Amino acid sequence: MIIRKGKMWDCNDLLTVYQTTRWSEEYTTEEVKEEHRLAGLERWGWLVAEKDDQVIGEIIFRVEPTPNKGLVGIIRSIDVDIRFQKQGVGRQLVSEAESILKKRQAQRILIRSPPTAYNFWMKLGYFGRGKLTWIEDEIENIPVMRTSSISTHRLREFDDLPDSLRFSHLALADSLAKAASDVVDKNEVGRVLEFQREGKPIGAGVVVKKDAKKAEFVADVVPDGLDSFPVIVSRTARAANRWTTTTAFSIVPDDSLGEYIGSGTWDIKEARDIPVTKLL
Ligand SMILES: CC(C)(COP(=O)(O)OP(=O)(O)OC[C@H]1O[C@@H](n2cnc3c(N)ncnc32)[C@H](O)[C@@H]1OP(=O)(O)O)[C@@H](O)C(=O)NCCC(=O)NCCS
Structure with a gap:
């Protein structure tokens, strides 16, 4: 498996990923593309996990300046195709994103986690902060x-x-x-x-x-x-x-x-x- 920058043509594969992770929302490829247009424009960091020429996961993140706490990294979303979950793909995506955010001088990372992903973040050394x-x-x-x-x-x-x-x-x-x-x-x-x-x-x-x-x-x-x-x-x-x-x-x-x-x-x-x- 490799982790690399996302490209607009990955959106076809990402539709398949979303069908397993965001099944309550009905996406079309065009909508996935729209969601990624901003990531493609480099305002966001965008990495994908690829296995056997197929994209099976992605992470989207960026750095945000704060008035008094320096730069924070924001992970907006991470999705791993359900058929490849619990095999370390999410951990690798987060670790790559963290090292990019660190290079960009972020001092901490913030994520808004759904309850179902909370334990995943705990395993990766994150902790709950506020409500x-x-x-x-x-x-x-x-x-x-x-x-x-x-x-x-x-x-x-x-x-x-x-x-x-x-x-x-x-x-x-x-x-x-x-x-x-x-x-x-x-x-x-x-x-x-x-x-x-x-x-x-x-x-x-x-x-x-x-x-x-x-x-x-x-x-x-x-x-x-x-x-x-x-x-x-x-x-x-x-x-x-x-x-x-x-x-x-x-x-x-x-x-x-x-x-x-x-x-x-x-x-x-x-x-x-x-x-x-x-x-x-
Ligand atoms: C959350 C998600 C990205 C995790 O991806 P993954 O590839 O399965 O994660 P990993 O295999 O790298 O797991 C890392 C560790 O967390 C644990 N873990 C993963 N998901 C877990 C869960 N739902 N509950 C408890 N532990 C979990 C794994 O067992 C592993 O622990 P280990 O290293 O001790 O074996 C994936 O479940 C997903 O795409 N979920 C749907 C979308 C979502 O909720 N995204 C979060 C948005 S903030």
């Missing part, structure tokens, strides 16, 4: 916050996002970037918004339509703009009003939950995924 909380509200219950001091701007490209908003402050690491790429790279129905005060960017929000009724949003703010966070949350979540959606939800780190109070009467429950981490 994620699911907050949800009817869009009509989220108060409209009119203030002329904060302006809202729609962005069409992720690269239009200013540097100060590229990393996560309150949001779960990578969640803003992931949601923004769902909208701009995968063309999902949604909006990417930037918020400014006195002409300076203070926050960003992305809202993505998930189904006829629900939209997912991610909101973030620079430390200086924390007092404006309720406005950012409200405007981001309420941007879902233009579709048929009636509820907005977000998955937020437990320790930033307090910042959402006041911007809605949220229903709160523990999220399914578990954040895991490892120091490099």
